[in-house]
Amino acid sequence: MSTYFKGLSFFIAGLSLAIIFSYLTEKPKGKGEIPILTTGRPELCLLCHKERLQEKAHAVEMLGCSSCHLGNPFTPNKALAHRGMIRNPSDLRYIERTCGQPNCHPGDVKKVRNSLMATNHGIIVRLLKVFGEEEVLRKYPNIKVSDLYKSEKLLRESFALDYFRKLCGSCHLYLEKEKMPDFLAEKGGGCSACHLEEGGRELLAKGIHPRLSKKVPLERCVRCHNRSGRIGFTYQGLYETSQGGIYDMKWVDGRELVKIKPDVHFKAGLHCSDCHTRDEVMGDGNFYRNIALALEVRCETCHHWNLTTEKGKRLENLEVRNGKVFLRGKFSGKLHEVKRPSERCQDRYHRRLTCSACHSHYMPQCMGCHVRFDPRDRHFDKIWARERKGLWEEYESYREIEKPVLAVKGDKIVPVTPG
Amino acid sequence: MRSEVGKINIKVSILSTSSFIICLISGIPLAFHYQSQNPLLSVLNIEVNIAFGGFFRNLHYLSAQLTLLFMTLHLFDSIYKGLFKLKRLLSWGVLVLTYPLLLFITFTGYLLRADEMGDFAGTIAENMFLEIPFIGAYLQALLLAKSQVGLTKVYLWHLILSFLVTLGLFIWHIKPKVIFRWENLFYFLWIIPIGVFWKFPLIPFEGEKARGPWFFIGAQQLLKFLSPSLVFFLLLLPVLLLLSYAFLPKYAKILSFFLITYIIIYSMFSIWFFFD
Amino acid sequence: MITLLDRRGRAFRQFHSFTWAHIEPHSTQRESRSCKDCHQDPKVLGLGFGHITIKNSTLHFEPVEKPFAQVNATLSQVGTFEGKALVKFNREGMRPFTQEELERILKVGLCLNCHPEKDKIFRTWRKNIKCPRLGSFK
Numbered sequence: 001m002s003t004y005f006k007g008l009s010f011f012i013a014g015l016s017l018a019i020i021f022s023y024l025t026e027k028p029k030g031k032g033e034i035p036i037l038t039t040g041r042p043e044l045c046l047l048c049h050k051e052r053l054q055e056k057a058h059a060v061e062m063l064g065c066s067s068c069h070l071g072n073p074f075t076p077n078k079a080l081a082h083r084g085m086i087r088n089p090s091d092l093r094y095i096e097r098t099c100g101q102p103n104c105h106p107g108d109v110k111k112v113r114n115s116l117m118a119t120n121h122g123i124i125v126r127l128l129k130v131f132g133e134e135e136v137l138r139k140y141p142n143i144k145v146s147d148l149y150k151s152e153k154l155l156r157e158s159f160a161l162d163y164f165r166k167l168c169g170s171c172h173l174y175l176e177k178e179k180m181p182d183f184l185a186e187k188g189g190g191c192s193a194c195h196l197e198e199g200g201r202e203l204l205a206k207g208i209h210p211r212l213s214k215k216v217p218l219e220r221c222v223r224c225h226n227r228s229g230r231i232g233f234t235y236q237g238l239y240e241t242s243q244g245g246i247y248d249m250k251w252v253d254g255r256e257l258v259k260i261k262p263d264v265h266f267k268a269g270l271h272c273s274d275c276h277t278r279d280e281v282m283g284d285g286n287f288y289r290n291i292a293l294a295l296e297v298r299c300e301t302c303h304h305w306n307l308t309t310e311k312g313k314r315l316e317n318l319e320v321r322n323g324k325v326f327l328r329g330k331f332s333g334k335l336h337e338v339k340r341p342s343e344r345c346q347d348r349y350h351r352r353l354t355c356s357a358c359h360s361h362y363m364p365q366c367m368g369c370h371v372r373f374d375p376r377d378r379h380f381d382k383i384w385a386r387e388r389k390g391l392w393e394e395y396e397s398y399r400e401i402e403k404p405v406l407a408v409k410g411d412k413i414v415p416v417t418p419g
Numbered sequence: 420m421r422s423e424v425g426k427i428n429i430k431v432s433i434l435s436t437s438s439f440i441i442c443l444i445s446g447i448p449l450a451f452h453y454q455s456q457n458p459l460l461s462v463l464n465i466e467v468n469i470a471f472g473g474f475f476r477n478l479h480y481l482s483a484q485l486t487l488l489f490m491t492l493h494l495f496d497s498i499y500k501g502l503f504k505l506k507r508l509l510s511w512g513v514l515v516l517t518y519p520l521l522l523f524i525t526f527t528g529y530l531l532r533a534d535e536m537g538d539f540a541g542t543i544a545e546n547m548f549l550e551i552p553f554i555g556a557y558l559q560a561l562l563l564a565k566s567q568v569g570l571t572k573v574y575l576w577h578l579i580l581s582f583l584v585t586l587g588l589f590i591w592h593i594k595p596k597v598i599f600r601w602e603n604l605f606y607f608l609w610i611i612p613i614g615v616f617w618k619f620p621l622i623p624f625e626g627e628k629a630r631g632p633w634f635f636i637g638a639q640q641l642l643k644f645l646s647p648s649l650v651f652f653l654l655l656l657p658v659l660l661l662l663s664y665a666f667l668p669k670y671a672k673i674l675s676f677f678l679i680t681y682i683i684i685y686s687m688f689s690i691w692f693f694f695d
Numbered sequence: 696m697i698t699l700l701d702r703r704g705r706a707f708r709q710f711h712s713f714t715w716a717h718i719e720p721h722s723t724q725r726e727s728r729s730c731k732d733c734h735q736d737p738k739v740l741g742l743g744f745g746h747i748t749i750k751n752s753t754l755h756f757e758p759v760e761k762p763f764a765q766v767n768a769t770l771s772q773v774g775t776f777e778g779k780a781l782v783k784f785n786r787e788g789m790r791p792f793t794q795e796e797l798e799r800i801l802k803v804g805l806c807l808n809c810h811p812e813k814d815k816i817f818r819t820w821r822k823n824i825k826c827p828r829l830g831s832f833k
Binding site: 130159235290360371372374375402406416418 | 696697698699700701702704710712713714715716717718719720721722723724725727728732733736738739740741763770771773774782784785786788789790791792796
């Protein structure tokens, strides 16, 4: 009987120690009043987290933390509260439960997922056709970037898709934020690819949550739109040289740029989103095969005073005053008078020319683009965010910024460039 | 008749009693701080501000589940060993009825957490009561009345029924002399370390499936296919089956067959819920 | 041009797909390009770098770049003078200029050597007007 009591006293002593220890370690930092949101929902996250949000739409007093970042706001235990948490709520994988939940932005879930920035369908199909890998297209007629995260043999061994993973794979919305090194870390991540302020880490260190904003500045678009046609560079008057010569500045990834004459719209202070509509960029719910089908804004939308896009949607930032049309700058708030085309544009000899055939003065042209695949080396796979076998190297014969070459498209004459 | 019946498993009996007692004791500190008018906030207050509040709430939850578990085992044990043949109709009936009573107490406890999952479970239960023909509305107003007076009635039933069940069990069923012995102390103590390390936090609703307490998940799945009153009847069916053991001891095997089939089908529906 | 190497570094598959894409350049300027920009420049018209000459009363194009062996086209070339496409395009229904179109465009270029851009001859021009300096050229 005495051993029984000995064991018992040891057990009870150990138990009380365990209870006291767990109580001391798991005690929340903040004690006192239970934080309650304006919706009436208690939010224990706020016992510890004091980060300030800058915009009113997502005010911390209203949404708390868990509305977006999930986790469990009903427990003061750190480990339990953080279980199931999402660092980047706008990742398109969880979007129904976060940004796209019924109370917030439910309509945009399908739209964004079907938008070309999330599917990259056009790019992938083009590559598959160039590489002659029609069997992938037959199995996946609606192939999307999100399919590439599967590790199916067909998708894993395709050369075209391997090319995409390693060279194109960092410019799409399914990219996981902060998973990649250097400047790539800020790219991708669903909604936050465009709508989140840069420099989140530094801001968080100061206790400020990076701002989410409706207005997307040019710089954020150009984070991705700076290759292939280089329109993001050309628009702001930058030209990527053939590297290794004189240059004015370096891009974040080290590419050398020289300054050239910018687009007139850039000089007037217009950003990409001043012309390009929400439905073009974030998608209108349809699954488009390529960018030309998704775009609806034309020069004529503003300059012919059409006011509506090709798909019949009214542009909100065009205002009619005293019989003239003005564009309200999204960032400057200034009114810009929209000028009508001159009489010359309407002469009968030149009626087939599109506006840009004459008014675009230069365009980067890379002649003799050559790609080489070397299985002996390794290359960073942007989809799976790790080094993988097989290096793709890009070469070109020569590059120049020249007057755009013209070609005929249907009944119009359009500028073309080696693509 | 004695020769036909086996001996009850004393360990399971003691375990179900000990977890029940732990549940009662851990409920006492919670009752002091719980406010049925302000349920969620007071529960969170217990978790955050009250010394060892979270521990007691956790222990209360855990021991309640254990009570249900061991009570079920105890029930099956007594059926398997044919102990219903020793009981008179009335006492068997009363004992069997304790089981749905305990389920109801546990369910009210689930509602009292007042987190969003509990909230949804309450709404489902209320609407099921309302679907019962003729007396549905009265039953709902009597037992839950969550949409009328919040959790006040639910809380009172939780306390009153716990008290009554304890009273009844200790007077007619549990023998304190057998339970409260030094040798049995570990039957009580083993629950506590589990309660220290295994946490059962409140669950917010995050746009996924709202899930009721585990013993009603199958009913939730059934509700997708059957009318609520039928589901309510199906939930009462095992009680009727259990009662009939005393009426028809000769058909015990058939009754057991029905009971086991019921349990298998019900658990299949419960599992289906997660894959649906 | 795509080259796939094998483990020993030898090319096991090589193929090409010269594609020219219709991309809006986003380099809009207020004033348009000059007349000579298009009417005299074979590169802009898709013939590639080179010269336009008159031989035997017809227009001829002489490239300055060496044609690229596998496709018999220079790197800056989109189509031939006869209007045959030498490259692929990124959208449906695209083609280089036909011979008839090229001749029509380039003939205006001949005028631009003497007549300034804003000369009224470009407004009053009729088909029967013959240039005295071009002689036998039709």
